[in-house]
Amino acid sequence: MSLSTETPTQSSWYKRNEIAVTPWLFLIPGVAFFLLYVIYPIFSSVSVSFYDWDGLGEATWVGLGNYEELYWDDAFYVSLRNNLIWLVLYLLAIPAGLLIALFLNQKVTGIRLYKALFFFPFVISQVVVGLVFTWFYDPSFGLLNQFLGLFGIDPVNVLGDERYVTYGIIAAGLWPQTAYCMILYLTGLNAVDPEQIEAARLDGAKGWRMLWHIIVPQLKPATFIAFVVTIIGALRSFDLISIMTNGGPFGESRVLSFYMFEVALSEYGFRMGYGAAIAVVLFIIMLFFIAYFLYSMYQDDKGGR
Amino acid sequence: MFPTPIDKTSRSWQLTYQALLPIALVLWLLPLLAVAVFSIKPDADFTTGNYWGLPTSFELLENYGKVFFASDMPRYMLNSVLITVPTMVGCVVLSSMTGFALGIYKFKSNLWIFFMFVAGNFVPFQILMVPVRDITLDMGLYNTIPGLVLFHIAFQTGFCTLFMRNFIRALPFDLIEVARVEGVAEWRIFWYVVLPLMKPALAAMAVLIFTFIWNDFFWAIVLTQGAESQPVTAGITSFNAQYRAAYHLMSAGSIVAALPPVAMFFLMQKHFIAGLTLGAVK
Missing domain, CATH: 1.10.3720.10 (MetI-like)
Structure with a gap:
């Protein structure tokens, strides 16, 4: 496995930064999926909670209206x-x-x-x-x-x-x-x-x-x-x-x-x-x-x- | 060992203990045993009110035969398999990569990303429900098996990353350093050094994911509707509606629905328990 004869000056940008870059390459698919399906929905839900919305038509902004209704x-x-x-x-x-x-x-x-x-x-x-x-x-x-x-x-x-x-x-x-x-x-x-x-x-x-x-x-x-x-x-x-x-x-x-x-x-x-x-x-x-x-x-x- | 080992106690307690074990077990599983008894009774026993007497006839084949050949049950079971297996594979692939990245490398945001996965994994499903349903609808995947699979993979990656990262951190780090000194490329370290060592963790995770996903009910009713895509947990309710008050069939159906994870557990017991109790011992 130790056949690499390249000297550091010849090596590519990737080779030089391998240890810094690799974790990100490994993380990208998992993190992207998780952001789309878990993290983004949390924020999206919070924003939906300020609207009156039936899931299909136009959503109307009601501010804290939903929370006020909840209170009663x-x-x-x-x-x-x-x-x-x-x-x-x-x-x-x-x-x-x-x-x-x-x-x-x-x-x-x-x-x-x-x-x-x-x-x-x-x-x-x-x-x-x-x-x-x-x-x-x-x-x-x-x-x-x-x-x-x-x-x-x-x-x-x-x-x-x-x-x-x-x-x-x-x-x-x-x-x-x-x-x-x-x-x-x-x-x-x-x-x-x-x-x-x-x-x-x-x-x-x-x-x-x-x-x-x-x-x-x-x-x-x-x-x-x-x-x-x-x-x-x-x-x-x-x-x-x-x-x-x-x-x-x-x-x-x-x-x-x-x-x-x-x-x-x-x-x-x-x-x-x-x-x-x-x-x-x-x-x-x-x-x-x-x-x-x-x-x-x-x-x-x-x-x- | 605590409590005191039984063979070091008095003879009378030893005998009491041996007698208590099966009694306790029967009491513990009583609700389940009742269902098992129901599932082999003939229909007539229920109409005549003979709920707990001996079965007037033994109808195991008849009842289970109906579940398998005269209902949508096989379709639901197939859907469950088609949902569970790809989710298992997807989670194992994604989380062995994230676990490797977070377990081996030191970088500033490491702990933050890790905590994002862990925290996301604890979130109540309901806060995700409306947007996830929207995303699935927008992608045209509502009421399809891939729609359910994609979400499950994403959500379970949180738990699996926690699991993998902790497992990888417990591996001897010297191995990786030696490989680096040898000039082995990082992705080769992942593939040839770390992955082979992760085999027990991969097995444990796969059985856990199988059980979690097979038993999922909430997302099944949020993201799917009919027999063409619903898994067995959701299907059992329509099955029960079809056979309302036919307790022998509903019992047989429930047992069939529960069986695959149970079989998985008994086949892979060691891995299953190792997975569930990870971290219970320091």
């Missing part, structure tokens, strides 16, 4: 409230995942298969999870009500009752999300330093104290990722709501992502500007988390090469 829109507050409920309750996936991981972190025959089967719910699509849970909650034949019936409890129509519907959908969402957190913690537990555990054991640490003081701190990277994916998952909740209730009953299970879709692209009309305004609000909520994630990654990165 009850459905918006219901969605916002549900988003907060999702955010808080979805985080339960993290301790639940840790618990299952601790339960499965053993070396008995067949444990690999058990781990894989426990992880199963994460692999199937949310659409199927939604269908499965819709039937699970069914008031006439669903397993949940069969089970409650054993204790003499009257059937509960989880998805038809505005008091329970959001919680019912979140429970369905927690199923795959817990599986994801579990796999993160199983990997994390694998890498826990055995010497520290032995040392702590000699000091008499056991059970919860050992878990809290020795194990959990070492699982910090896994916890961080679990936190990131769970927050993103909570704010992206759309599939389950669309499949299980379509926002109902009476719009009580809507979240911002679903409400936005409903306003902009469903039979309720094509109000692109209003939809974009809802998306901007959702984006701003997400932005706080994105900033936090990037900051953490930046702190981490400084340590590297």
Whole structure:
């Protein structure tokens, strides 16, 4: 490979600047695609949110009109409230995942298969999870009500009752999300330093104290990722709501992502500007988390090469 | 190892644990098992209200046969494959290049470009929806498979770049320096030195992308409409509308739709988990 006999004076401009130019050549296709389909649309959406537009005809400038309408829109507050409920309750996936991981972190025959089967719910699509849970909650034949019936409890129509519907959908969402957190913690537990555990054991640490003081701190990277994916998952909740209730009953299970879709692209009309305004609000909520994630990654990165 | 290894605990706890494992698993997968049972029951069981009793007859072939031969399901499955596979290839190509550029070279805007990819990857889909739908319409690709594929490639490149860049940064940098001293051209370093080392990362990424894209529902309903281009996640809703209240068929259809990523997961388990848990261990 070292056959190049050119002297530096003969070499081309490219040869001389190879190390500076190469990364850009490698970046151009990916960056161009990403700019077109992800970065530009963000700005475009923000600008659409200042217009009244049905997606086809002329757009009319309405300034902050869409945001003002949002301020008086009850459905918006219901969605916002549900988003907060999702955010808080979805985080339960993290301790639940840790618990299952601790339960499965053993070396008995067949444990690999058990781990894989426990992880199963994460692999199937949310659409199927939604269908499965819709039937699970069914008031006439669903397993949940069969089970409650054993204790003499009257059937509960989880998805038809505005008091329970959001919680019912979140429970369905927690199923795959817990599986994801579990796999993160199983990997994390694998890498826990055995010497520290032995040392702590000699000091008499056991059970919860050992878990809290020795194990959990070492699982910090896994916890961080679990936190990131769970927050993103909570704010992206759309599939389950669309499949299980379509926002109902009476719009009580809507979240911002679903409400936005409903306003902009469903039979309720094509109000692109209003939809974009809802998306901007959702984006701003997400932005706080994105900033936090990037900051953490930046702190981490400084340590590297 | 934490918790205490089971073979170092009392005999009674060992037995309890062995018994708890299958019970916990059945409870965990109960909603899914119910659907599996539904999918082999005959229609009559549902009309007579025999939901949870033993099936009066065993109709596995009949039910799944209907899904495969008497519905649009095969078409939806084919669409899913035609969407998923090109996306996988596109993402692997683009992100091994971006990952290489951001992982190996030092230049001023490196971290900013990297953060652009990462941040874009976290963005809510809805903020992209209206413009992406417009772009797709303008290119005449609305309700086509390429329209969906192009967007998926672009969006997933964000995640894949994060993945690739971190993987490449963990490679021994000496290898590249040695090659440079030898006078190897930069693109040859990419092709002959870095790419072969990236094989495990490429495999992990490919299975993850397969699963993500196969399971995508939102973009499928935003960018496509009919059986000629919709993937199976969107198709299953029209399938269900067609067989309303035919629970045995809807269950069989759901299982068929869910199967490919599940098969992928079991075949490539090691890569799949390595991909999902990247960064979970320092």
